Amino acid sequence: MERTTEDRVKVLLLFLAVGGLIVGLALQFVLGRADLAQLCWSAATLPVLAALALEIIRSLARGEVGLDVVAALSMSAALLFGEALAANIVAIMYTGGTFLEAFAEGRARREMRDLLARAPRSATRYHDGSLQEISVDEVIPGDRLLIRQGDVVPVDGHLAEGTAYLNMAALTGESLPISLEPGAEILSGSTNAGHAFDMVATEAAKDSTYAGIVRLVEQAQRSKAPMSRLADRFSIGFLAVTVLIAFAAWWATGDPIRAVAVLVVATPCPLILAVPVALVAGLSRAAQFGVLIKGAKPLESMARIHTLVLDKTGTLTDGRPQITRIHAEAGYSEDDVLRLAASLDQLSKHPMAQALVAAAEARGLVLHLPAQTEEVPGEGVVGMLEGKPVFVGGHGFVTARTGDATLAIPATEAGSVLVAVGVGQRLAGTILMADPVRADARAMLRGLRDEGVKRLVLATGDRAAVAERIAGDLGLDAIHAELSPDRKVQIVLEERKRGPVMMVGDGVNDAPALAVADVGVAMGARGAAASAEAADVVLLVDRIDRLRLGIVIAKRARAIALQSVMVGIGLSVVAMLAAAFGYLQPVQGALLQEAIDVATILNALRALRIPVPVEGAVTHRAT
Incomplete structure (x- = not known):
């Protein structure tokens, strides 16, 4: 099922649950038809319960046990013992929470569309004394190709004659074009910045450098381990406590409605709702400062970064002569x-x-x-x-x-x-x-140290002498130069053994490393579209100091989410005990749970006002 289809189903279930509640209330309190109201609430709850059961089966197949089990138990028990209104209320809160979570975790990628769009589709080949336009897939080693001014080189090869002037920024990150002599190696993905020249292909398109970068990005995206939902980390303990209290109340009193009331009031809506609300609020707060975080998972990861790996051009340096x-x-x-x-x-x-x-x-x-x-x-x-x-x-x-x-x-x-x-x-x-070091680079790196980043690593495709000059007194822990895109990926994977890694870059050559890092950050203001698509975070303003700001917001938003979880769990446990002793009926428990939801959500919304350091000051407003 496509992600967009899943989102539509979640919206449909939410509207169905809300519509059932409204119609049922009208049937009971306006028309006096309590029997039809019960049917209406049950009918609105069953599709949600069916979708929930399917999701639980999928989770169990993956070896995961989430908070969905508690919600399924409470809806099932409420329907079984004739508490349809309580079941419907739980269904609304559950579908509302999953919809918010889907919104918070929705990725903004378009499956590398821009990276693939830049790849040349055709080549100009000499054939029988004339030129012919052919598909790039038809190029074979030994073909003589014409590369016009502004063309992207379609395959790897070598310069046939004369000189060539190439912009290699997409591959190496080097901002200054280079001049090549006859016989020099030419890499696909570079751009002709001078007069037209002839080259001889040495590789087919599928085996050339640029195609390799595309494959690296796709493989890296597939290999990145998914992160569990923050709320699910509390699921086993919460589920055990809920079931224990519910069955203890039933066993001690012989009244199943006591167990239903416990399950309803225990529905983990504070966890399902407060976590995505806090994280979405954090995403919104970061966006006010030009830091686009593509979902809740990257935001959670940003709060735990151990190592920062930086490209040189366009990140530590301005990227322009x-x-x-x-x-x-x-x-x-x-x-x-x-x-x-x-x-x-x-x-x-x-x-x-x-x-x-x-x-x-x-x-x-x-x-x-x-x-x-x-x-x-x-x-x-x-x-x-x-x-x-x-x-x-x-x-x-x-x-x-x-x-x-x-x-x-x-x-x-x-x-x-x-x-x-x-x-x-x-x-x-x-x-x-x-290409000088950015004026804000030193302060930014010091600030990241203050925020708990343990290692700062430079990884660039530029020459070692240039990397050493740029690194200067920046206080970096390691410097790697003259790296190919696949070597950058290896550097990131090696650093991941020490802890979560954030990679920052702005070129096509950085895209694979951005995709394989725990958090990839692209300089989106002037960087390549490919790096922006592969990244988890895009800096929409050309200011590297926004990196620290994003981490501050991520850490605080995650802390607020955890605080909301703990407060919600504490209030739910108190309410469960009250229900177990008969002080709350199922519908009362559902309404109390609503109040708990409101309290935890209001607390979570504090993430919209996270104070952040900007240019040495703390501000509560967007700049």
């Missing part, structure tokens, strides 16, 4: 160098070009449109600006065109890129660009 230093030659200012570079780069789609334009606009610099521009993929851009030839690109590219080799190459850090700017026959200056 930024200017770290500008050096201006004599006769030019830093603003002059940036204005010249950004003016020429206005027509380029290169990530660094766009970053330069954004930086110039942020400084309020006036940019002019260049003329006669030409972009050499992977090297630089040339054009006429204010009547002079201007060159922007790598140091060698610019010095070769200006003829000015007097400027020594400045020292650069691992993972940084040098952009040179030339005007006419001389160098104007250089701009150093890198």
